[in-house]
Amino acid sequence: MTTAAKPTSVAHVIRSDEEAIAAARQLAARFAVEASVRDRERRLPAAELDEFSATGLWAITVPKAYGGAGVSYVTVAEVIKIISAADPSLGQIPQNHLGVLDILLQTATEEQKRHYFSKVLEGYRFGNAFSEAKSKHAGTFDTRIRFDGDEAVINGEKFYCTGALFAHIVPVVGLDEAGNAQIAFVERHAPGLTIVDNWDGFGQRTTASGNAVFFDVRVPRSQVIPAHLAFDQPTANGPISQIIQAAVDTGIALGALEETKRHARQARPWIDSQQDHGWQDPFSLAAIGDLEWRVHGTEAILEKAGRAIDRALAQPSEESVAEASVVVAQAKVLSAETSLLAASKLFELAGTRSVLGKHNLDRHWRNARTHTLHDPARWKYHLIGNYLLNGVKPARHAWN
Template structure:
C-alpha cells in the first residue's frame, strides 16, 4: 500500500508502510564516520539536480536510513552503538556537505531518541529503540506557524483513559513527509509539553507538502494536521520532564543544527575551489593566466579555509563538552555545554553564509548561471541559519561570560 501525501498541485507517494524497513547495525564511532562518507558520496551525485527540480529524496533517504546511521545514538544497553556527540556532529556535517536538505531531515529524529533516553520508560525505550535499529524513521511536528513564538503550542495532547487525543496544526515539519512515525509536540491540560509518536498513516493525521522556501528545498518542511488523532499512552513522552533537571537535550538539538551549517560551508568551499580551478577567469589587473593564480583569490581561499577550520574545531569542542554534560549533567556543566554549542553555532552560521557568498565573488558572474545551480549553497545557508537566530546565541554567550547568567533551559538552547 502506498500512502498519498497532500500537495497543492499533486499527490506524492510517501513511505510504503507495509514493507518493513531493514537497516544495518553500526557498532562503533569509526564505523559511523566511515559509513557517512560512503553515503555522502552517493548523495552528492544528484544533489544539485534534486534541488533544481525540487525532487524529493525518497530513494536517497531509504539508502541513508538503511545504512544504520539513523540509529547510531541508540544506547549500547539497548543494542545500539551509543556513539559520542562528537561523532553525531561529524556524521551530520559529512552528510550535509553532500546534500544539506538530506542532512537536516534526521535532526528531529535524533532529538526524539535523546528525549526517549531521558524521559522514556524502560518499556518505551526497548520498543522504540528497537524500531529505530530496524530502520524506522521519526519525523517531526513541533513548531507552529501561528503561535506567538516557537515555544508555545496551541496543539493539545489531552489524556483520555489509556490514550491521548491530539488536535492542532504544525509547520516547519521537517522529516514528516518521509517518516514512518511522526513525533508531535503539544501541551496537556496543565500546559506541560509532551511528545506523542503516531504512525504516519494514522487516522486523523495528514501531511501537506506546502514547503515553498527558496532554500533547503527538498526537506519538505511543510504542514502536519491532527484532527482527533488518538495515540496510546505508551507512545507519549513527557518532554517537559527533560527540562526539570539539567540535561544535554537542548544543546544537542542546537549541535545538530550547527553541524548542518558546517556541512553547508564545507560543500560551498569545495565547490568554490573546483569552480575557480576549472571555470573562473583571472581579473584583468592580476597579470595572471588563471584565476587560481590571482593573488587576491588565493588570499580569500586562505581566509575561508582558516574560518572553516576554526568552525569545525569549535563544533568538535562543543560535541566533547556535550559528552561531558551527558555523563555528568550538573547545572554548571550543562550551562558550559550550552555556551560551547552556542559558540559553535555562531561560528558555523558565519562561515556558511560567508563561504556561500564568496563562491560567487571568486567564481565570477559565470558562477551564477542556472546550469551550475551553485546559488543553492547560499539559499541553503541563508534559510537554515535562520533556525534559532544566532543574534541570541551571541547574547547568551556574552551574558554568561560577563554576568554569569545561565542560558535559558529549553529545546532551543
C-alpha cells in the same frame, strides 16, 4: 509521496564511531552526485532517505545498553556535517529524529525505551510535529494532548515539520490539561493525521518541511512521554538539537568551499593581475586561504561542542549543561556566519560565469540563508556574553 508504514528492509546496526563516519563518507559521495538536480527539480529524496536509514546511521545514538552504538556527539556532528556537505537537506532531515531519541532516553519508561529504540535499530524513522506557525513564539503550543482513559487524543496544527512526510512515526508535541508538554508517537498513517507537503522555501527545498494537522488523533497512553521533564531538569537535549543545526551549517560551508576552489581555478585572471590563469591571482589566493581557515576553525569548534555535550551526558548538572549550551552556541554562531560567507565568496572568486543557471551554485547560499534562520544568531551572542560575564546560565529549551 507515500511512505511505507514500516521500513522496506531491516537496517544494518552500526557498532562504533569509526564505522559511523565511514558509512557517512560513502553515502555522501553518492548523495553529492544528484544533489543539484534534486534541488533544481525539488525532487524529494525518498530513495536516498531509505538508503540513509538502512545504513544504521539514524540509530547511532541508541545507547549500547539497548543494542546501539551509543556514539559520541563529536561523531554525531561529524556524520551530519559530512552528509550536509553533499546535500544539506538530507543532513537536516534526521535532526528532530535524533533529538527525539535523547528525549526518549531522558523521560520515557523502561518499556517505552526498549520498544522505540528497537524500532529505530530496525530502521524506523521519526519525523517531527513540534513547531507551530500560529502560536505566540517557537516555545508555545496551541496543540493539545488530552488523556481519555487509556488513550490520548491529539488536536492541533504544526508547521516546519521536517521529516514528517518521510517518517514511519511522527512525534507530536502538545500540552496536556496541566499545561505540561507531552510527546505522542503517532503512526504516519494514523486516522486523523494529515501531512501537507507545502514547504516552498527557496532553500533546503527537499526537506518537505510543511504542515502536519491532527484532528482527534488517538494513540494508546503508552505512546506518550512527558517531554517537559527533559527541560525541567538539567539535560543536554537543547545542546543536542542545536549542535545538529550547527553541523548542517558547517557542512554547507564545506560544500561551498570545495565548489569555490574548483570554480576559482577555472576563472579568468583579472586584467591588471598580469597573470595567465585565475588560480595565479594573488588576491584570490589570499581570499581562498582566509576562507579555508575560517571553515576549518568552524569544524574545530563544532568538535569542541560535541565534547561538551558528551561531558554533560556523562555527568549531567546545571553547570555541565550550561557549558554545553554555551559552547554549542559558539559553534552555531560561527557555522552560520561561515556558511553564508563561503556561499557568497564562491561567486566573488569564481567570477560572473559562476552565476549561470546550469551550475545551480546559488543553492549553497539559498540553503545557508534558509537553514541559518532556524534561530536568531543575535540571541546566541547574548547567551554567550551573559554567561561569560555575568554567570547567567542559558534557559533550558530546544533552542539553547
